[in-house]
């Protein structure tokens with residue numbers, strides 16, 4: 001009797017002719033997620049079986065696989081020879097000590113000597129006769145013993161389904177560059193876009209020494225959480241210290257955030273093009289803070305030359321974003337109290353609905369190109 005993990009995939013089913021491609025990407029991503037664990041992944045009629053791992057690692061493997069997009073659900077199963085006594089022993093192992101249950105058999109191997117109804121009756125009957133605390137209830141069972149008689153002479157027996165991350169395999173929808181801050185929103189935005197199959201790299205802007213090193217560590221930790229869903233990612237880190245000093249010195253302070261955003265977008269677009277990213281992604285949510293008005297977005301969008309900017313959180317409430325942040329495992333890191341560069345030189349009254357005209361007038365006081373070049377020269381990369 002061997003422990004195996006059944007992996008069922010989701011939307012890939014819908015992809016018709018591309019199905020082979022989606023499956024190949026999914027298997028590569030599963031391999032990356034399980035790197036460092038002894039295992040073998042086998043394809044078996046529209047799903048995968050993970051086998052050959054150390055039994056005590058089972059839960060670790062399942063939890064890694066639960067972060068791989070494209071997986072619909074998983075089960076830990078016992079694999080036995082397709083033979084009634086062996087199937088019964090496995091059923092006994094996964095059966096609870098008491099309660100109402102039913103046996104549900106799927107028989108892919110039509111040559112197996114019993115049909116699924118007969119297997120249900122035989123296994124159910126044997127379990128009942130051995131334990132008087134069990135009873136059968138086919139309509140409202142407390143647990144179900146699933147028996148899957150495969151074509152290759154083996155049978156899988158299991159009683160639990162674990163939810164997968166859903167979505168599409170990362171890498172099947174191109175690549176984007178996420179502007180990641182230390183806040184709650186941007187990691188969630190990256191997670192949502194990765195779920196649609198897009199590979200996500202990150203860029204972070206810091207204003208060291210105005211912000212401390214811990215703020216940078218916090219962003220690395222967040223990017224690391226995200227990287228578990230993207231099967232690895234590159235974090236680009238750029239200093240905007242000098243840009244902020246220049247804005248502070250030369251421009252109307254109310255425009256600090258608006259102007260800084262435009263620099264961030266320009267720098268992000270250049271880095272994106274260099275690393276082959278096809279869009280920018282931000283964690284903006286409409287109306288959440290002063291800079292996230294449609295006017296603010298117009299101002300930051302207008303410096304982008306070609307790439308689209310995806311803002312997956314635009315229609316979400318903070319509560320919905322927090323729920324997603326918790327679910328992806330980022331929340332506890334995001335709420336650590338370190339400053340983001342946007343809070344440095346923060347004006348008492350940031351401009352809320354900047355007109356493009358006034359923004360351009362303020363920006364005209366700066367040597368934009370030189371500041372961008374200088375900022376880009378501070379670029380550090382980390383592969384997570």
Ligand code: ATP
Pocket residue numbers: 178179180181182183184185186187203204205206264281282283284288289291292340341342
């Ligand atoms: P978050 O929770 O992601 O920090 P927020 O609600 O605090 O978002 P803002 O600070 O207005 O919103 O930032 C809006 C978006 O701009 C962020 O979601 C992120 O995509 C980007 N951004 C802000 N600060 C930075 C930064 N220091 N580095 C990279 N991107 C940033």
Ligand code: MG
Pocket residue numbers: 181182183340342
């Ligand atoms: Mg923020």
